[in-house]
Amino acid sequence: MKLFTIIVATVFSGMYFIPTEKIEFSKESSLTDVLIALGDKKPIHYTKVSSPELIQQGLEIVTKGRTTAPNGKKSSLQSKYFTCIDCHNIMMEDPDLRKSDPEARLAYAVKNNIPFLSGTTFYGMVNREHWYNEDYQVKYGDLVKPAKDTLVNAIHLCTVECSQGRAFEDWELEAVMAYLYSIEYKLADLKLTAEDYVKLNGYQPNTKNEELIQWIKSFYLQYSPATFLDPLSEDKRGYGESGNAENGKLIYEISCMQCHATGRVTNYTLDQSKIDLKHLKNNIKGHNHFSLYNITRKGTYALPGYRPYMPNYTLERLSHQQLEDLAAYINR
Numbered sequence: 596m597k598l599f600t601i602i603v604a605t606v607f608s609g610m611y612f613i614p615t616e617k618i619e620f621s622k623e624s625s626l627t628d629v630l631i632a633l634g635d636k637k638p639i640h641y642t643k644v645s646s647p648e649l650i651q652q653g654l655e656i657v658t659k660g661r662t663t664a665p666n667g668k669k670s671s672l673q674s675k676y677f678t679c680i681d682c683h684n685i686m687m688e689d690p691d692l693r694k695s696d697p698e699a700r701l702a703y704a705v706k707n708n709i710p711f712l713s714g715t716t717f718y719g720m721v722n723r724e725h726w727y728n729e730d731y732q733v734k735y736g737d738l739v740k741p742a743k744d745t746l747v748n749a750i751h752l753c754t755v756e757c758s759q760g761r762a763f764e765d766w767e768l769e770a771v772m773a774y775l776y777s778i779e780y781k782l783a784d785l786k787l788t789a790e791d792y793v794k795l796n797g798y799q800p801n802t803k804n805e806e807l808i809q810w811i812k813s814f815y816l817q818y819s820p821a822t823f824l825d826p827l828s829e830d831k832r833g834y835g836e837s838g839n840a841e842n843g844k845l846i847y848e849i850s851c852m853q854c855h856a857t858g859r860v861t862n863y864t865l866d867q868s869k870i871d872l873k874h875l876k877n878n879i880k881g882h883n884h885f886s887l888y889n890i891t892r893k894g895t896y897a898l899p900g901y902r903p904y905m906p907n908y909t910l911e912r913l914s915h916q917q918l919e920d921l922a923a924y925i926n927r
């Protein structure tokens with residue numbers, strides 16, 4: 596992974612970049628540029644390689660799994676089973692970047708016509724400081740430890756383990772990083788007030804503005820919360836009695852069907868026909884493979900001869916209430 600070595604060498608040759616001239620920040624200012632101007636430490640993954648051609652290559656890798664290689668030929672698929680956008684959005688999905696609220700996220704997804712997915716969005720990913728955090732560490736231990744605080748390692752883990760594919764070549768990783776930096780947070784995403792911009796632009800150049808750095812970081816999460824849950828016991832399941840079937844229908848359409856529609860990444864295809872909903876309804880009780888309560892919280896595993904699997908939904912990606920809403924729709 597030569598790119599990672601280059602990035603580390605670049606960062607540690609100059610831990611801080613203090614501009615010689617004061618920069619006037621606006622809504623279009625990138626968060627990375629703002630923090631560096633304030634004197635914050637550069638991320639390990641920091642890179643300024645951002646040609647339009649490289650960004651386009653990165654976009655195609657993320658959305659299609661392949662792109663045009665430097666030799667002019669089509670690259671091989673990174674994974675035969677998944678593309679990044681099967682699990683991750685590439686646009687902002689949380690109306691308030693300080694919270695990971697699945698109820699607010701669902702409403703935002705419906706309003707903005709985006710999927711409601713099990714994985715966190717790539718939008719603003721370069722602005723985080725931690726990946727595969729919290730219960731990922733508890734469940735997977737040493738497997739995710741190198742990826743906890745290093746984005747490049749997190750990407751490598753996802754390409755090999757999560758997507759059941761191959762590691763990126765150096766040029767592919769460079770392209771993906773360029774694309775991720777093209778969708779980093781802008782100050783507009785933090786929803787600062789006019790007074791906030793006055794405060795921010797009062798910073799002192801050529802020094803480390805620690806108070807302002809921490810203040811800006813308070814407007815967004817530096818990680819994506821992840822709480823794993825065991826399936827609810829029988830006595831705690833509501834089977835939709837306390838659920839909102841209309842919300843459940845939305846979850847079914849913009850979450851379940853993202854993978855289970857015909858031609859997608861699973862061999863368990865679904866639509867909104869009575870026969871499919873009846874099958875789900877008949878298996879909603881118990882703890883078998885098709886139980887709604889079981890499969891959403893546990894997911895499935897890749898099997899020999901069939902590598903696609905279903906990731907589990909953490910509490911932050913699907914709330915207890917949303918699970919009841921989904922049950923209400925299926926039972927209806």
